[in-house]
Amino acid sequence: MSVNNKRLYFIDIIRAFAILMMLQGHFIDTLLATQYRDLNAIPFSVWSYFRGITAPTFFTISGLVFTYLLLKAKEKGETNLRMRKGLFRGSFLIFVGYLIRIPFFRWFTGEFSTYFLVIDVLQCIGLSLILIVTLYYLCNKKTLIFSVINLFLGIVIFLTERMYYNLNFEKLPLVFSNYISKANGSVFTIIPWFGYVAFGAFIATLFHGYLKKPKFKTAIISSFFITGFVLIFYSSHILTSIYRVTHIKIFLESADYNYLFTRLGNVLLYFAFFYSFEEYLKLPLILKIGQKTLSIYIIHFIIIYGSFTGIGLNTIIGKNLTPIQGVFGQLFS
Numbered sequence: 001m002s003v004n005n006k007r008l009y010f011i012d013i014i015r016a017f018a019i020l021m022m023l024q025g026h027f028i029d030t031l032l033a034t035q036y037r038d039l040n041a042i043p044f045s046v047w048s049y050f051r052g053i054t055a056p057t058f059f060t061i062s063g064l065v066f067t068y069l070l071l072k073a074k075e076k077g078e079t080n081l082r083m084r085k086g087l088f089r090g091s092f093l094i095f096v097g098y099l100i101r102i103p104f105f106r107w108f109t110g111e112f113s114t115y116f117l118v119i120d121v122l123q124c125i126g127l128s129l130i131l132i133v134t135l136y137y138l139c140n141k142k143t144l145i146f147s148v149i150n151l152f153l154g155i156v157i158f159l160t161e162r163m164y165y166n167l168n169f170e171k172l173p174l175v176f177s178n179y180i181s182k183a184n185g186s187v188f189t190i191i192p193w194f195g196y197v198a199f200g201a202f203i204a205t206l207f208h209g210y211l212k213k214p215k216f217k218t219a220i221i222s223s224f225f226i227t228g229f230v231l232i233f234y235s236s237h238i239l240t241s242i243y244r245v246t247h248i249k250i251f252l253e254s255a256d257y258n259y260l261f262t263r264l265g266n267v268l269l270y271f272a273f274f275y276s277f278e279e280y281l282k283l284p285l286i287l288k289i290g291q292k293t294l295s296i297y298i299i300h301f302i303i304i305y306g307s308f309t310g311i312g313l314n315t316i317i318g319k320n321l322t323p324i325q326g327v328f329g330q331l332f333s
Helices: 009-031 042-075 079-099 104-108 121-138 143-159 190-210 216-246 249-256 260-276 284-291 293-305 323-332
Strands: none
Touching (some): 009 293, 042 121, 042 143, 143 190, 216 249, 216 260
């Protein structure tokens, strides 16, 4: 890739990969018959493992692409415009996230519930973008300070996950408590998931600051691979070792339930792979998919979960597919 090219193609490639993984993940999870969901079976356990990497990838790449564009706008003197666009984009994602869960047909029949207030990926990413803009503003648009704070936030959010994972804010209105508690059915909450966005924002500062440096691509790919490998296989050991030295319990608790750092390691390996083979993967169709993730997400949500009507594949088919039917079905869904 030419360093003068304004677009990092591997970003769209990863976004395309992430949305396709999300589509098949939702399809299989929604429709696969219960008797085939055996984690002791290698095919299902492998599928389940890689499905678990999809959301971290989506959140991390969202933080990367948005922050990279924000920093590029600074070069053109368009920072304020990009920040306004970011606030609008974040608000729009939150709005759409609620909209696609509203069961209008049920409302017309007088059946109401608060389930549409649960938080899913769109609201969480939308709020994360608003937080990124806010952080950038509070950092007085200083890239170095902004970079360090995002790295620090990502680490702290991941380290302290055991302190807030089961909090229940019953006294808060649902519209607010659902962002920080899963007690009412929220799929995602702002913490720990903003941690991945923060790490993505940190990575974006590296691309913005060093992209034009000689051998940057080799260096960043190597860093992705080494850091990812260490996070997957050694982060728990490192956290335990820190606990033994400091006797700070949070490190031991994080090591005992260490899925956030290991998933980040998986994401970094994805980044290393797709950036390495960027030249071979930047096909028009793949790039187009990567640029249309929101539209694809909305359409798939309507088809699978029956947005607005309440009639989707989840009600028409239900959990009745065999693995073979699931594989072929998701290819054509």
